[in-house]
Amino acid sequence: MKPLAALRARSKGPLRVLLVQLPIPELVFRRVRGNELVAPGYLKAAAEKALGGRVAVEILEREAVDRLGDAALARAIAARAPDLVGFSLFLWNSARSIALASSVKQLLPEAAVVVGGPEVTRDNPWCVSAEGVDVGVVGEGEQTFEELLRWCTGEGPAELDKISGLAIPGAREVHYTPARPAIDLARLPSPYLSGAVAVEFDRTISVETLRGCPFKCSFCYYYKQFSKVNAFPREWLREHFRYAREHGVRELFFLDPTLNARPHFSEFLDEVVAANQGLGLDLHAELVADMVDEKIADKLERAGFKGVECGLQSANMTALKAVNRMCDLERFASGVTRMDRRGIVVKTDLIIGLPEDDADSMRRSIDWVRTRKLDADVQVFHLMVLPGTELREKADTFGYERLRRPPYYATRSRWMDEPAMRRSIEHAGEVFELDFDPPARPLAGAALASGTGYWSRATVERGFTREQAQEVATSAANAVTVTVRDLEAGRVFLEEVARANPFATLDVLVAGAPSIDDLRELKEAGATPDAYLNGYHRFQVPRGSLVSTRVSALASEERLDLEAVVPVIYEKTVGSWRDVGEHLERHEGQAVLFHRGPGFPGTSEELVSKLLARDGDDPDALYFSCAEDARLWDERARQARHEEAAPEAELAPASVL
Ligand code: B12
Numbered sequence: 001m002k003p004l005a006a007l008r009a010r011s012k013g014p015l016r017v018l019l020v021q022l023p024i025p026e027l028v029f030r031r032v033r034g035n036e037l038v039a040p041g042y043l044k045a046a047a048e049k050a051l052g053g054r055v056a057v058e059i060l061e062r063e064a065v066d067r068l069g070d071a072a073l074a075r076a077i078a079a080r081a082p083d084l085v086g087f088s089l090f091l092w093n094s095a096r097s098i099a100l101a102s103s104v105k106q107l108l109p110e111a112a113v114v115v116g117g118p119e120v121t122r123d124n125p126w127c128v129s130a131e132g133v134d135v136g137v138v139g140e141g142e143q144t145f146e147e148l149l150r151w152c153t154g155e156g157p158a159e160l161d162k163i164s165g166l167a168i169p170g171a172r173e174v175h176y177t178p179a180r181p182a183i184d185l186a187r188l189p190s191p192y193l194s195g196a197v198a199v200e201f202d203r204t205i206s207v208e209t210l211r212g213c214p215f216k217c218s219f220c221y222y223y224k225q226f227s228k229v230n231a232f233p234r235e236w237l238r239e240h241f242r243y244a245r246e247h248g249v250r251e252l253f254f255l256d257p258t259l260n261a262r263p264h265f266s267e268f269l270d271e272v273v274a275a276n277q278g279l280g281l282d283l284h285a286e287l288v289a290d291m292v293d294e295k296i297a298d299k300l301e302r303a304g305f306k307g308v309e310c311g312l313q314s315a316n317m318t319a320l321k322a323v324n325r326m327c328d329l330e331r332f333a334s335g336v337t338r339m340d341r342r343g344i345v346v347k348t349d350l351i352i353g354l355p356e357d358d359a360d361s362m363r364r365s366i367d368w369v370r371t372r373k374l375d376a377d378v379q380v381f382h383l384m385v386l387p388g389t390e391l392r393e394k395a396d397t398f399g400y401e402r403l404r405r406p407p408y409y410a411t412r413s414r415w416m417d418e419p420a421m422r423r424s425i426e427h428a429g430e431v432f433e434l435d436f437d438p439p440a441r442p443l444a445g446a447a448l449a450s451g452t453g454y455w456s457r458a459t460v461e462r463g464f465t466r467e468q469a470q471e472v473a474t475s476a477a478n479a480v481t482v483t484v485r486d487l488e489a490g491r492v493f494l495e496e497v498a499r500a501n502p503f504a505t506l507d508v509l510v511a512g513a514p515s516i517d518d519l520r521e522l523k524e525a526g527a528t529p530d531a532y533l534n535g536y537h538r539f540q541v542p543r544g545s546l547v548s549t550r551v552s553a554l555a556s557e558e559r560l561d562l563e564a565v566v567p568v569i570y571e572k573t574v575g576s577w578r579d580v581g582e583h584l585e586r587h588e589g590q591a592v593l594f595h596r597g598p599g600f601p602g603t604s605e606e607l608v609s610k611l612l613a614r615d616g617d618d619p620d621a622l623y624f625s626c627a628e629d630a631r632l633w634d635e636r637a638r639q640a641r642h643e644e645a646a647p648e649a650e651l652a653p654a655s656v657l
C-alpha cells in the first residue's frame with residue numbers, strides 16, 4: 001500500500017507530522033539569517049486548531065534545518081519517526097529537499113511525504129513526480145493541508161482527488177485537482193500568536209497583513225500564488241506588535257508583496273505609528289516607490305521604517321510594458337529620494353534579461369539609477385523564469401532559453417545572449433562599485449562550533465582511513481571547512497563527505513606544498529555539482545565553474561604559482577612579537593594566519609591592538625587559530641568599519657574531530 005493510503009488505514013494515536021524548511025545555502029558554515037519558519041508555522045497552527053489531538057505537528061527546529069548536512073538531516077528526521085513529513089519548497093531548497101525526501105524514505109519507508117510552497121505549481125511537475133514524494137499542495141496551503149490531514153486520519157471524501165489544491169503524482173503524469181479558492185484569513189491562527197514558532201536569535205518576526213498583489217508583473221509569482229488580494233483582520237497588526245513587545249522582538253518584516261498596494265495606506269500607516277509607539281521596532285517592507293509622496297514618507301519615518309525594497313527592474317519603459325509593469329520613472333526617483341532623505345535605506349532592484357531589454361538599454365538603466373542617486377543599496381538580479389508565472393507561459397514568444405531547474409535563469413532572450421547578460425552584470429558591478437553576493441572568506445581562523453550530532457570543521461591528517469571518513473561524513477554540517485594536511489587522506493575524506501552530503505558546500509584548505517594538479521584533484525573529490533550555489537552564481541563565475549567546493553592553500557613558503565589559481569593564506573606559528581612582525585612584513589598584501597606558539601608572550605588584547613594599529617584596514621586579510629584572538633579581531637577591526645561580523649565570530653568556538 002502507498003504511504004498515504006496506509007496512513008488513512010491506520011487506526012491508533014495522533015498522526016505525527018514533521019514540517020521541514022531548509023535554508024538558503026551558504027558557502028561557509030555560519031548562523032543562517034532569514035530562514036523564518038513562517039509557512040510551517042501557519043500550517044502547524046491551522047492543522048492543530050482544526051484537528052486538535054488527532055494530529056501532533058512538529059516543526060524541525062532551526063538548529064537542525066539551518067546546520068545539518070544531508071545525511072545528518074535524514075537521520076534527524078527519521079529519529080522523530082513521523083507518519084508524514086511536509087517540506088516547504090522554495091527554489092533555493094527544492095532539489096535538496098526532494099533528495100532528502102528520498103533518503104528519509106529509505107530510513108522510514110512507511111512515512112508519507114507532502115511538498116508545498118512556491119515551487120509546487122502546475123507548470124513545475126518535477127518536484128511532485130520525483131521519487132519519494134507522495135503528494136503536492138499547490139498555492140495557499142493551510143486549508144488544503146488541513147483537509148489532507150483529515151483524509152489521512154480517515155475523515156473526508158474517500159478519494160484523495162476530491163480535495164482541491166492537490167498535485168497527485170501518477171504513473172505517467174501529475175494530476176492536479178481544481179485550484180483552491182482564497183481562504184478566509186480571519187479564521188487563520190498566527191504562527192507567532194499561536195506559539196507554533198518562536199522568536200529566534202535575531203529577534204525578528206515576519207508578518208503578513210495582505211496576501212496577493214493587485215499588480216500583475218509577468219515575472220512574479222506573488223500575485224499568482226494567492227488567488228486574490230486578501231487582507232488579514234485589522235486587529236492582526238496590533239496583536240503582532242503587542243506580541244513583539246512581550247517577546248523582546250527588535251525587527252519586524254512585513255511579508256506583504258507590496259505594502260502600499262492597498263486602499264487607505266495613509267490610515268494603515270497611522271495604525272502602524274500607533275502600534276510602534278514607545279516600542280521602536282525597526283520595520284522593513286517592499287513598496288512601490290512611485291506612490292510615496294512627502295506625507296507618506298513622513299509617516300513611514302515616524303512609523304519606524306528603516307529599510308524598504310523597491311523594484312525598479314528596468315528603466316526601459318518598453319521592457320516594463322512587456323512584463324505588465326507600471327512605473328513612472330520620475331515619480332519612482334522622487335519616492336526613493338524622499339525616503340532616502342529620511343534615513344530609510346531603499347534597496348533598489350534591477351533585473352537583467354527582461355523582454356525588450358538588450359545590453360544597451362540595460363546599461364542605460366544601470367546608469368540612470370546611478371545618476372539619479374538611487375543606488376544607496378542596490379540589488380541586481382538575473383531574470384528567473386519562475387514556475388507558475390505568466391512569463392514562463394510566454395517564454396517561447398520571447399525566445400528565452402532557460403534553466404529548467406532552479407534557479408530557472410534565463411540564459412538567452414531575443415534581445416540578449418549569455419555573454420551580453422554577463423557583461424551587464426559586470427557593468428552594474430563597476431558602476432555601483434559592488435561585488436554582488438561576494439563569497440564569504442574561507443574559515444581558516446578559529447575553531448568552529450560543533451553542535452550535538454554534527455561537525456562543521458575537520459583537519460585530516462595522514463592515516464585517516466576511508467572507513468573513518470565514511471563514519472564521520474554522515475554527521476557533517478551543511479557547509480564544512482576541511483583542512484587537508486595529507487593529500488591522499490584528504491582526497492578520500494572529501495569523496496566521502498561529498499557522497500553522503502551531495503548538496504553540501506565544502507571549503508577546503510590544503511596545507512603542505514600541493515601542486516596545482518593536487519588542488520584540482522581535491523576539488524574534484526569534494527565536488528557537489530547539484531548544490532544550489534553552482535546554479536545561483538552561474539553569471540558571476542566562468543562557465544562551468546564549481547562554486548560549492550572551494551579550495552584554498554595554506555602555505556608557509558611563498559607560492560606565487562598558486563596565487564594565480566586559488567586563494568593562498570600564509571600560516572605561521574609565532575613565538576614572539578618579532579615573529580609576528582616578520583610574518584606580516586614578509587607577506588604584505590597577502591592573507592596571513594597566526595598560530596599562537598606555546599611561548600608567545602602577548603595577550604589577545606595586546607596582539608589585536610598591535611595588529612589593528614598596523615593592518616586594521618583589511619580585516620579580511622588576517623586569520624587566527626586562537627578563538628579569542630579571532631573574536632577580538634573581529635569585534636575591533638570590523639566594528640570600527642561598521643561591518644557585519646565575519647561568519648566565524650558568530651558561533652561559539654568548540655573543537656571538533
Ligand atoms: C521572505 C522571502 C524571502 C526571504 C527568505 C525567506 C526564507 N524562508 O528563507 C529572503 C529575503 C532572504 C528571500 C530571498 C529570495 N527570494 Co524570496 N520571498 C520571500 C517572500 C516575500 C515571503 C515568503 C513567506 O514566508 N511567505 C509567507 C508564507 C505564508 O507563504 P509561503 O511561504 O508561500 O507558504 C504558503 C504556501 O506556499 C504553502 N506552503 C509552503 N510550504 C508548505 C509546505 C507544505 C507541506 C504545504 C502543504 C504547504 C506549504 O502554504 C503556506 C501557507 O499558505 C516570498 C513571497 C511571498 N509573499 O510568498 C518571496 C519568494 C519566496 N522569494 C522568491 C525569490 C525568487 C527569492 C530570491 C531567489 C530572489 C533573487 N532573485 O535573489 C532570493 C533568494 C536568494 C538566493 N540566494 O537564492 C520567490 C520564490 C519562487 C520559488 N519558486 O521558489 C518568491 C515566491 C517571490 C516571487 N518572486 O515570486 N525571500
Ligand code: SF4
Pocket residue numbers: 213214215216217220221222223257258311
Ligand atoms: S513584482 Fe511586485 S508589484 Fe509586481 S506583481 Fe509581484 S509583488 Fe506585485
